[in-house]
Amino acid sequence: MKDIIVIGGGIVGLSTAFSLSRRFPHANLAVLEKESAWARHQTGNNSGVIHSGIYYKPGSLKAKFATEGSRQMIQFCREHGVDYDQCGKVIVATKPSELPQLENLFQRGRANGLDLSLIGEEQIKEEEPYVKGIKAIKVPQAGIVDYKQVCERMVHDLTKRGAELHLNTEVKQVMEHDHNVEIVTDKKTFQTKFVVNCTGLQSDRVTKMAGVEIDLQIIPFRGEYYELIPEKHHLVKNLIYPVPNPDFPFLGVHFTRMIGGGVEAGPNAVLSLKREGYKKTDFDVKDLSEVMTYKGFWKLASKYWKEGAKEMWRSYSKKAFVKSLQELIPSVQEEDLVPASSGVRAQALQSDGTLVDDFFIVPGKRSIHVCNAPSPAATACFPIGKAIADKVPELEMSPRVFIHS
Structure with missing residues (x-):
């Protein structure tokens, strides 16, 4: 019997486990991740920006956690030897x-x-x-960082503290009972006193598995990037953003110097035909049918169809993409850019067509579900993790058995 299980090995899941290991140092704690490595989805496919918190409504969780999180992220990087640059x-x-x-x-x-x-x-x-x-x-206050390195350091810390870390372990069922939670995976069945769901692109499905009712669905938006060729890196010193369009819920294409070298340009924001679809050709019948039959999506589409059409056009027209970039740097030309990897944003959408704008955390009987944590969740991961850990009730901890080899 575990005391607490965290489902999801992205930066929010790992930071939650990180905070739980400090609040409950003697807890029998485990993290389950379906992929073969940590931070394979939103965390490992973003542009690595440390956000300042400027965009978010004052008083919102995003505003509070981003401003706190940027400071805590830089402190963590200094203490754990993670590459970062507070370049502005x-x-x-x-x-x-x-x-x-x-x-x-x-x-x-x-x-x-x-x-x-x-x-x-x-x-x-x-x-x-x-x-x-x-x-x-x-x-x-803005900066850049390698979020995969951040996750690696947290994994190292959790291992030292005795947490069980399970890769290649996909959750199939979550059943909340009065005194425990049963988690069925493709490897084995776990029993735990409490569970925290940090599954990002799958968060709504895992929440519903646990029998928790929510009026939202995750809609995947793919963000496509180009990269400047090395000869043109000099065009960008740090981070360059446009003024966001108030009629569209994304920030617009921008230029980002990367911590590992190189400069990315993008992203646009287009509907992904698969929840974990990083290529234009990625397609999943179940994922797409869920979107197409969700009334909230059609209400959203009717509101933003003009902006959405422009995003789709930029997805298939490099010329149109470059034209948007030239509004910031006129000297950028098509031949200066090569395709780069894409990311997928897990955006929660309510049935009335309202985008869930803030972080959204839902309690169950013996569970907590992070149902909306898109950007700036990576920046804000430490305050998010602490806020979740603080909501976990005091538990009678199971005795821990350490096996020395």
């Missing part, structure tokens, strides 16, 4: 019509406790010489 970024208005939204974003960031500055054309050129903009927000 600029959010650039390229035309007068974007200035009111830029000002709103600046005020939101200040309300979230960030030390920001508004800069003009000359200062933009000092920060990013190849950017064409009329005004920008300088965000010194």
Whole structure:
């Protein structure tokens, strides 16, 4: 009998286990992950940005956890030897019509406790010489990191603390009883006193397995990237973002210097035909049929069809993708970009067509379910993990048996 099992080996699942191992140092703790390695999905396929918290509604979990999380992430990296760079970024208005939204974003960031500055054309050129903009927000708190390294360090720490870590272990059933939870996997059946569901792209399914009713479904959006060829890396010093479109729930294509070298450009945001579909050709009948028969999706599509059509066009037209990038850096040309790997965002959508905007955590009888944790969840993983660990009730811990070889 385990005391606590965490399902999901991405950065949110591992950070939750990390916090649980500190709150309950004598707990018999286990983590189950269906893949053959940690951080294989959202964590391992994002651009590695340490977000500042500027975009999020003051008072929301995203705002609170992103601002706290960026500080805690940098502290963790320093203590555990993880590669990071708090390089800062600029959010650039390229035309007068974007200035009111830029000002709103600046005020939101200040309300979230960030030390920001508004800069003009000359200062933009000092920060990013190849950017064409009329005004920008300088965000010194933003940075870049290798989130896979962060996960590796947490796995090492959990192993030292005696946690059981199970890869290649896919959960098939979760049954909550009065005094325990039964978890059936493709390897064996686990008994535990409490379970935490951090399964990202599968989170709604695991929640429903446990008998917890939720009015939402995960809709997968694929983000496609290009990479600048080495000869053009000089065009981007750090992070360059556009002013986000207030009529669309994504940030728009941007330039990101990567911690391991290179510069990515993107992403767009298109519906993925498979929950874990990283290629245009990836397709799953069950995944797609769930989307197509969900009334919330059609309500969302009717609201954002114009923006969605533009995203789809950019997916199939490199010329259109480059044209969007040229709004920030006019000198970028098609031949300067080569395709890079994609990521898939797990976005929770309610049946009335409302996108779940904030992190969304749902309790069960003997469980907690993280039902919405898209970006900036990687940045915010330590506050998220602690918040979840704090919600786990005090348990009568099972005696732990250590086998020495």
